[in-house]
Amino acid sequence: xxxxxxxxxxxxxxxxxxxxxxxxxxxxxxxxxxxxxxxxxxxxxxxxxxxxxxxxxxxxxxxxxxxxxxxxxxxxxxxxxxxxxxxxxxxxxxxxxxxxxxxxxxxxxxxxxxxxxxxxxxxxxxxxxxxxxxxxxxxxxxxxxxxxxxxxxxxxxxxxxxxxxxxxxxxxxxxxxxxxxxxxxxxxxxxxxxxxxxxxxxxxxxxxxxxxxxxxxxxxxxxxxxxxxxxxxxxxxxxxxxxxxxxxxxxxxxxxxxxxxxxxxxxxxxxxxxxxxxxxxxxxxxxxxxxxxxxxxxxxxxxxxxxxxxxxxxxxxxxxxxxxxxxxxxxxxxxxxxxxxxxxxxxxxxxxxxxxxxxxxxxxxxxxxxxxxxxxxxxxxxxxxxxxxxxxxxxxxxxxxxxxxxxxxxxxxxxxxxxxxxxxxxxxxxxxxxxxxxxxxxxxxxxxxxxxxxxxxxxxxxxxxxxxxxxxxxxxxxxxxxxxxxxxxxxxxxxxxxxxxxxxxxxxxxxxxxxxxxxxxxxxxxxxxxxxxxxxxxxxxxxxxxxxxxxxxxxxxxxxxxxxxxxxxxxxxxxxxxxxxxxxxxxxxxx
Ligand code: ADP
Numbered sequence: 235x236x237x238x239x240x241x242x243x244x245x246x247x248x249x250x251x252x253x254x255x256x257x258x259x260x261x262x263x264x265x266x267x268x269x270x271x272x273x274x275x276x277x278x279x280x281x282x283x284x285x286x287x288x289x290x291x292x293x294x295x296x297x298x299x300x301x302x303x304x305x306x307x308x309x310x311x312x313x314x315x316x317x318x319x320x321x322x323x324x325x326x327x328x329x330x331x332x333x334x335x336x337x338x339x340x341x342x343x344x345x346x347x348x349x350x351x352x353x354x355x356x357x358x359x360x361x362x363x364x365x366x367x368x369x370x371x372x373x374x375x376x377x378x379x380x381x382x383x384x385x386x387x388x389x390x391x392x393x394x395x396x397x398x399x400x401x402x403x404x405x406x407x408x409x410x411x412x413x414x415x416x417x418x419x420x421x422x423x424x425x426x427x428x429x430x431x432x433x434x435x436x437x438x439x440x441x442x443x444x445x446x447x448x449x450x451x452x453x454x455x456x457x458x459x460x461x462x463x464x465x466x467x468x469x470x471x472x473x474x475x476x477x478x479x480x481x482x483x484x485x486x487x488x489x490x491x492x493x494x495x496x497x498x499x500x501x502x503x504x505x506x507x508x509x510x511x512x513x514x515x516x517x518x519x520x521x522x523x524x525x526x527x528x529x530x531x532x533x534x535x536x537x538x539x540x541x542x543x544x545x546x547x548x549x550x551x552x553x554x555x556x557x558x559x560x561x562x563x564x565x566x567x568x569x570x571x572x573x574x575x576x577x578x579x580x581x582x583x584x585x586x587x588x589x590x591x592x593x594x595x596x597x598x599x600x601x602x603x604x605x606x607x608x609x610x611x612x613x614x615x616x617x618x619x620x621x622x623x624x625x626x627x628x629x630x631x632x633x634x635x636x637x638x639x640x641x642x643x644x645x646x647x648x649x650x651x652x653x654x655x656x657x658x659x660x661x662x663x664x665x666x667x668x669x670x671x672x673x674x675x676x677x678x679x680x681x682x683x684x685x686x687x688x689x690x691x692x693x694x695x696x697x698x699x700x701x702x703x704x705x706x707x708x709x710x711x712x713x714x715x716x717x718x719x720x721x722x723x724x725x726x727x728x729x730x731x732x733x734x735x736x737x738x739x740x741x742x743x744x745x746x747x748x749x750x751x752x753x754x755x756x757x758x759x760x761x762x763x764x765x766x767x768x769x770x771x772x773x774x775x776x777x778x779x780x781x782x783x784x785x786x787x788x789x790x791x792x793x794x795x796x797x798x799x800x801x802x803x804x805x806x807x808x809x810x811x812x813x814x815x816x817x818x819x820x821x822x823x824x825x
Contacts, residue, residue, distance in 0.1 A: 248551045252375070255335060259328045266328070269320035270383045276314035278391035281525035283307060289518030321380060329376035337368050340557060348563040349629050363557060367550035374547025381540050385533035392526045392533075399523045400515050403506050407527060410498040415534075417494050421487040428480040435473035442469050502527070564631055570648035576655050577640050578605040578736035578767035580626060585635035587625060595621050596632070596790045605736070608763055608780065610772040612811060613787035619771045620661075622787070623739045626769070627656055639737075657730030659759075661741040661771075663722045670699055671706035674728045685732055693728035694758040695721060720751035724758055731762045738763055741771045775815065784808065 256263060283303050290299040341364060344352070396404040446453060446462045453462055506523065509515040515523075580603040587596040596618045603609050611619045624630055625637055628644055636643045644652055665673050674689060675681045686706060690696040698721065702708040708715055710725075717725065730738060740759060756776055763770075772778045779798045786794035786801065786808045794806045801808040 248548055248555065251555060252332075252371075252551060255332045256328060256375070259331060262324045262328050266321050266324035266380075267383065269317040269324065270380065271387060273314050273317035273321055274384050274387035274391060276310050276317065277388050277529075278395065280307070280310060281522050281529060282395065283310075284525050285516070285518035285522040287518065288521050289516045293517065321384070325380050326376050329372045329379075332375055333368050333372040336371065336554060337364055340364050340368070340554065343558055346562050347560060349624070363553055367554050370546055370550035371554065374544060374550070378540050378543050378547060381536050385536045385540075389530070389533040392530055396523060396526050399519050399526075400506075400509060403502065403509060403515070403523060406505050407502050410501050411527070411530075414494050414498040418491055421491050424483060425480075425487060428476070428483050432473070432476045432480050435469070435476045439466070439469050439473050442466050564628055564649070566649040567646050570651070571642060571646050573639070573642075573647050573651045573655055576736045579603065579638075579640050580737065580767060580769070581638040581641070582622070582625075583636045583638065585625065585632045585637060587621060587630065587632040587634075589630075594790055596625075598635070599787075599790070599792055600635075601785055601792060601795070603767055603769065603783075605767055606765065608768045608770070608782045610770045610778045610781035610784045611787060612772050612778060612784060612808065614811075617787040618790045619787055620741060623658070623741060623769065623771060626737075626739060627653055627658060654733065655735050656737045656739060657733070657735035657762075657766075659723070659726045659730045659738070659740040659762075663726030663729075665710050665717065665722055665725060667709075667711045669704075669707045669709055670702075670725065673710060673725055674706075674732055676729055678733050681732060686728075689728040689732035690724075692731060692758065692761045693724040694754060694761075695724035695728060698724075718751075720755060723755050727755075727758050727762050736766060738766045738768045739770075740768065742773045742777060775812070786811075 283306060286299055286303050290296040291303065344364075393404075396407065442465055446466070453459055502524075506515065506520045510517055510520050582599050582601050585596055585599045586594055588594045599618075599622070601609075611622060613619055621630075625632055626639075626644075628649060631645060636645075638644065639647065639652070666676065671683075671686050674686050683706070687696060690699055690706075699706055699708070702715065710717055727740075730740075740763075742759075752774070753776075756774070759770070759777070760780060770777050770781065772781070772784075775798075778784055781798070784794075784796060784798060784801055785792050786806070788807055794801055794804065794808050796804070802812055803809065
């Protein structure tokens with residue numbers, strides 16, 4: 235009961251939304267509807283011709299009518315096939331178009347969704363919604379819609395013809411046929427139950443055999459062969475009994491169902507025959523009547539299938555709309571302020587942030603980075619360092635406090651403009667399928683070759699790229715060259731600085747690079763940072779020493795702040811981290 239209510243409620247919400255998506259294509263829908271009406275009319279008229287065959291041709295021997303009926307039949311089906319083509323083409327056009335529109339909206343929406351949502355679900359599930367659910371929906375829009383309209387119209391038309399031929403015979407049929415259908419339904423349900431029982435007993439049988447055979451050593455040791463045999467035997471007998479019950483039910487039901495169906499038919503024939511004899515009905519009309527009754531089965535069968543398809547479709551639509559209804563938490567401002575030009579000052583004011591409610595990842599974080607300053611953030615894994623970086627690029631908004639760039643709350647700034655002004659080198663850089671030049675210039679259309687090359691030079695990858703046969707046009711990824719971790723890191727550095735951002739955020743690669751490569755990347759990073767406000771999530775002491783200031787983060791709070799020289803001997807967390815990383819001699823690490 236509750237499920238039904240929920241489905242109805244879901245349906246009420248979803249149909250109007252689906253219709254809204256189909257609205258732009260209303261002309262095609264109307265065209266399709268016209269075709270459906272006409273093709274159903276052709277289908278409904280056909281059995282009526284039986285009356286002419288019997289009454290005019292067979293009984294009255296009217297040869298002209300025979301020719302007419304033969305030609306009429308062909309023409310009728312010709313027309314039907316034309317209208318069928320129209321209905322299928324137009325309705326599928328609308329269905330597929332709505333699906334393309336929905337899929338594009340979903341894709342666009344997902345690209346903008348907050349990371350909290352995207353990271354919270356498995357990628358596979360999200361892709362499945364884009365592909366499967368939308369396809370199920372398409373099926374509902376086309377097949378189900380066509381079925382409902384065409385079969386509904388045919389059903390109504392046939393009932394009308396039946397009533398028109400003879401209402402008394404129709405009433406009798408409407409009484410006995412549903413009764414027979416009901417018995418048929420009960421019988422098939424009963425058969426299914428018996429079938430399940432047989433399956434269950436059989437499964438029990440194999441379970442017992444498997445269990446006893448896998449424990450055969452114990453069975454022999456304890457000499458319980460007979461006991462196990464007894465268990466198997468009684469289960470075999472239970473299976474046999476279930477099987478025979480199935481055979482009995484099947485045999486009895488088949489006979490009963492047949493008798494009931496024939497009784498219903500006999501009743502209709504008996505009454506119809508009397509009507510023919512009394513002159514109330516012509517023989518042709520009785521035959522046409524039976525023809526309509528036989529065809530009536532089709533819409534009924536289709537309807538029961540359509541109900542299941544519709545439920546599937548509604549569920550799919552519900553899931554699709556559920557995603558579309560999730561609003562991104564990071565909302566672009568309605569009246570964005572420009573970020574151009576930018577000096578590059580960053581300030582956190584009492585920022586508290588949690589991914590999941592109640593579990594603070596950052597608490598009351600306050601700091602200021604002046605333009606051109608190089609700040610290193612250090613702290614244990616999970617302290618919240620990357621989260622600080624993600625907040626600056628507005629991947630998330632803090633629940634409390636504010637982040638300012640050049641004194642302006644970043645929630646008021648143009649989101650895309652802000653992100654363009656910040657270069658980010660992630661810890662594990664992702665390269666997209668395409669050339670090296672494409673990867674460096676990703677997202678910037680107005681770059682010259684010179685820009686790309688000079689960024690590559692700063693990142694220290696220019697010479698390597700030039701040594702490749704296709705230079706900057708060399709493809710990377712599956713079908714192209716495979717770059718090493720260090721080379722990928724350099725491409726990422728080039729990508730971050732190619733648009734000359736005022737602010738640079740770097741998450742240093744941790745253990746994936748060997749010491750020599752690490753040293754070289756360090757050089758590249760140093761060059762990249764020069765003249766920019768830089769925040770480095772530092773894992774190496776070299777970076778930390780280069781920094782103007784170090785922020786030490788622990789469990790979401792800034793616990794220490796200052797230069798390496800001051801902090802190393804302060805006896806706090808930083809001193810301990812130095813000890814851990816570089817042994818006792820933390821003042822002069824071996825780099
Ligand atoms: P760090 O960079 O210092 O290692 P992070 O900023 O990555 O730390 O993570 C800080 C805390 O937030 C960790 O406890 C981590 O498990 C949690 N966290 C990070 N990202 C997410 C996320 N997308 N959803 C939920 N929790 C997260």
